Amino acid sequence: MKGKYLKLAIALGLAVAILLLVVFFQTEPPADPATTPDPPAPPVAPVTAPDPPAQPAEPFSEHFTISWVGFQMAPLGSDPFILRYMEEKFNVTFDIWNLDWAQFDELLNIRLAAGEVPDMFMSRNPGDLPRYVQQGILAPIPDEYIQRYMPLTLQNAWTEQFPGALDLGRIDGDVYGLPAMNRGNRFRQPIMYNGNWLNTLGMDVPTTIDEFEAVIYAFAHNDPDGDGVNNTFGLSQDGLNVLWGMFGMVPHQDYFAERDGRVVFMPIEPEMREALEIAHRWFKDGVLDPEFVTGENHGGDWAISHPFINQRIGMTNRANFGHYVMPGTWMEFIDGAEVPNNAGRVTAEMLALDPDALVVFGNPLYNRDGVQGGVRGWNLLMRFYSIGAQVLDTPGKMQRILEIMEYTSGASHALGDPAGITFSRGFQGEHWDWTEQERGQYRILDPHTDTSRFEWGGILWWVSGADSGARSRAEEWAESVNLHHGGIFSVLPQGNEVTARYNAHLETLRQTSYIQFITGARPLDEFDDFVAEYLAQGGQAILDSINASR
Numbered sequence: 001m002k003g004k005y006l007k008l009a010i011a012l013g014l015a016v017a018i019l020l021l022v023v024f025f026q027t028e029p030p031a032d033p034a035t036t037p038d039p040p041a042p043p044v045a046p047v048t049a050p051d052p053p054a055q056p057a058e059p060f061s062e063h064f065t066i067s068w069v070g071f072q073m074a075p076l077g078s079d080p081f082i083l084r085y086m087e088e089k090f091n092v093t094f095d096i097w098n099l100d101w102a103q104f105d106e107l108l109n110i111r112l113a114a115g116e117v118p119d120m121f122m123s124r125n126p127g128d129l130p131r132y133v134q135q136g137i138l139a140p141i142p143d144e145y146i147q148r149y150m151p152l153t154l155q156n157a158w159t160e161q162f163p164g165a166l167d168l169g170r171i172d173g174d175v176y177g178l179p180a181m182n183r184g185n186r187f188r189q190p191i192m193y194n195g196n197w198l199n200t201l202g203m204d205v206p207t208t209i210d211e212f213e214a215v216i217y218a219f220a221h222n223d224p225d226g227d228g229v230n231n232t233f234g235l236s237q238d239g240l241n242v243l244w245g246m247f248g249m250v251p252h253q254d255y256f257a258e259r260d261g262r263v264v265f266m267p268i269e270p271e272m273r274e275a276l277e278i279a280h281r282w283f284k285d286g287v288l289d290p291e292f293v294t295g296e297n298h299g300g301d302w303a304i305s306h307p308f309i310n311q312r313i314g315m316t317n318r319a320n321f322g323h324y325v326m327p328g329t330w331m332e333f334i335d336g337a338e339v340p341n342n343a344g345r346v347t348a349e350m351l352a353l354d355p356d357a358l359v360v361f362g363n364p365l366y367n368r369d370g371v372q373g374g375v376r377g378w379n380l381l382m383r384f385y386s387i388g389a390q391v392l393d394t395p396g397k398m399q400r401i402l403e404i405m406e407y408t409s410g411a412s413h414a415l416g417d418p419a420g421i422t423f424s425r426g427f428q429g430e431h432w433d434w435t436e437q438e439r440g441q442y443r444i445l446d447p448h449t450d451t452s453r454f455e456w457g458g459i460l461w462w463v464s465g466a467d468s469g470a471r472s473r474a475e476e477w478a479e480s481v482n483l484h485h486g487g488i489f490s491v492l493p494q495g496n497e498v499t500a501r502y503n504a505h506l507e508t509l510r511q512t513s514y515i516q517f518i519t520g521a522r523p524l525d526e527f528d529d530f531v532a533e534y535l536a537q538g539g540q541a542i543l544d545s546i547n548a549s550r
């Protein structure tokens with residue numbers, strides 16, 4: 001692959017037709033001799049092109065019927081005009097399965113078991129991919145095809161935005177799943193402090209472990225709410241993530257790190273003993289809320305930390321920044337006017353309790369050795385999109401599917417339609433229109449919900465992880481406070497059959513043991529015994545299966 005040419009094209013804005021054509025013709029031909037003459041890539045136009053796309057230089061001459069199972073939360077309606085538009089554009093007929101989203105996995109598996117395999121299908125749970133490969137129902141997707149038919153997605157999403165992402169769907173050397181990567185999840189869990197408490201105490205948002213300790217001890221002992229009563233704590237269960245993260249750890253059963261070429265469990269790494277000793281001290285000193293054992297969410301909206309919004313604790317690390325942002329943090333641009341953003345869902349609840357409440361954001365802490373830690377990042381890999389093995393029987397069909405996937409991946413905003421929104425939302429000016437085009441912001445003109453989008457046939461949309469370059473003002477703000485830095489991710493974003501067997505038990509064992517170590521019910525001298533138990537009760541079986549398959 002002529003990667004440098006692709007890079008150049010990307011650098012020039014994904015929009016320069018001549019360069020892309022150069023790339024196209026310099027790409028190595030697919031190795032498959034059964035391949036029919038290849039249709040050219042869809043036409044390329046600048047993102048801002050006001051005119052409708054030009055016709056392809058050569059139309060897609062051969063017609064295919066493609067069965068398609070994708071992200072679809074409602075069945076097609078009586079007039080799926082967006083789907084018809086895409087059928088005409090790519091000279092295909094879609095056979096849409098309309099699987100009930102609430103029973104998606106069950107319904108798909110029933111039909112797979114009966115030997116019915118869709119030509120293009122989505123694994124909602126990426127962990128299912130190895131099983132499908134084992135069952136022989138997936139076609140390997142040649143790297144040459146991906147390079148040739150999905151060059152923008154490959155370069156933008158799986159090389160620049162998420163390097164190596166394509167390898168997530170690779171089994172025994174072949175790609176069986178095109179990865180759907182969540183760009184929203186590149187923002188790690190946010191770290192929040194009670195801004196009024198910091199102001200009252202005359203302290204800044206902490207950046208190092210020593211500053212952090214000074215702050216949480218003051219939150220617990222110096223009456224930050226000024227009511228003369230000793231009724232506050234520094235942090236609770238979620239806030240401990242910042243401590244674990246300072247050691248580079250997310251101690252959950254599905255977080256793995258790589259050490260000396262081998263995969264290891266984060267919850268039983270030696271750093272965790274050191275971290276647990278600190279947590280135990282915070283507990284003993286009345287800084288860690290003794291209610292940490294039951295967690296910070298007491299029901300209702302999962303994003304809420306109840307002790308934080310009730311101002312019992314002074315910091316937390318939970319949910320997404322959008323849940324905890326203060327009103328007026330950035331300006332939105334709606335219907336031609338700038339308006340302040342609304343309070344986040346959780347901040348709104350907190351402001352209802354205390355109209356003067358103030359939430360401020362911090363960053364992962366620097367350890368005493370000067371290394372900055374992180375906090376848990378959300379899973380970047382969401383789903384896989386695969387191609388049924390039977391597609392190999394029809395020359396040219398896999399190529400067409402990949403071209404459609406390229407067009408709808410989000411990397412193809414330069415490929416003709418107004419920012420590619422047509423394939424999911426309908427026609428500009430009729431169904432939607434820009435509010436801030438350079439930020440990719442638009443509004444819906446019709447009475448239009450996500451459900452009607454699916455009814456109209458806007459179901460080919462998927463999220464490859466591509467970056468169109470447009471930034472919402474919310475994203476711009478999040479990047480300005482470094483929420484896209486410091487996420488800790490597992491080296492294995494998907495489990496296997498063995499992890500599925502032991503996960504629940506190991507997580508219970510881990511939680512119980514950590515609580516005992518933190519409260520002092522069990523001395524930390526026994527940390528090595530805990531590690532041995534963890535390995536004996538499934539941990540070793542998991543590590544052996546994972547390391548054997550790498």
Ligand SMILES: [Ca+2]
Pocket residue numbers: 223224225226227228229230231232
């Ligand atoms: Ca108090």
